[in-house]
Amino acid sequence: MQDDTIFGKIIRREIPADIVFEDDDVIGFRDVAPQAPVHVLFVPKTPIATLNDLTGAQAGLMGKLVLAATHYARREGFAADGYRIVMNCNRDGGQTVFQLHLHLLAGAPLGHFGARG
Numbered sequence: 030m031q032d033d034t035i036f037g038k039i040i041r042r043e044i045p046a047d048i049v050f051e052d053d054d055v056i057g058f059r060d061v062a063p064q065a066p067v068h069v070l071f072v073p074k075t076p077i078a079t080l081n082d083l084t085g086a087q088a089g090l091m092g093k094l095v096l097a098a099t100h101y102a103r104r105e106g107f108a109a110d111g112y113r114i115v116m117n118c119n120r121d122g123g124q125t126v127f128q129l130h131l132h133l134l135a136g137a138p139l140g141h142f143g144a145r146g
């Protein structure tokens with residue numbers, strides 16, 4: 030659960046992070062190992078381990094997560110140039126932190142992605 034993840038510690042300000050967005054439901058901070066010139070993680074403050082754990086009642090929270098990222102893209106001026114949103118789930122998806130999060134990647138043409146490009 031979130032309390033046991035590094036992202037929970039960031040939400041509770043127990044460890045430092047470069048926080049670039051926050052509202053009542055979502056926090057956004059820069060990834061420590063950026064894969065693009067802009068690489069921000071958006072994390073719901075509610076503990077949800079993986080996409081598989083999302084319930085119908087949390088559909089609105091997923092919308093808020095995406096809207097936080099699109100708001101940030103407009104705010105930072107790269108919405109029109111474009112960006113990529115990625116969410117990894119479990120082993121084959123490459124998930125390493127088991128608190129739901131959305132990667133926002135931008136700042137350069139990103140090319141193809143995936144195991145079969």
Ligand code: AMP
Nearest residue numbers: 035046059060061062117123124125126
């Ligand atoms: P995922 O592989 O989708 O679970 O993504 C986890 C991401 O969290 C990776 O891109 C890591 O670089 C990033 N990450 C891990 N620890 C931290 C941290 N303390 N602050 C910021 N990003 C982190």
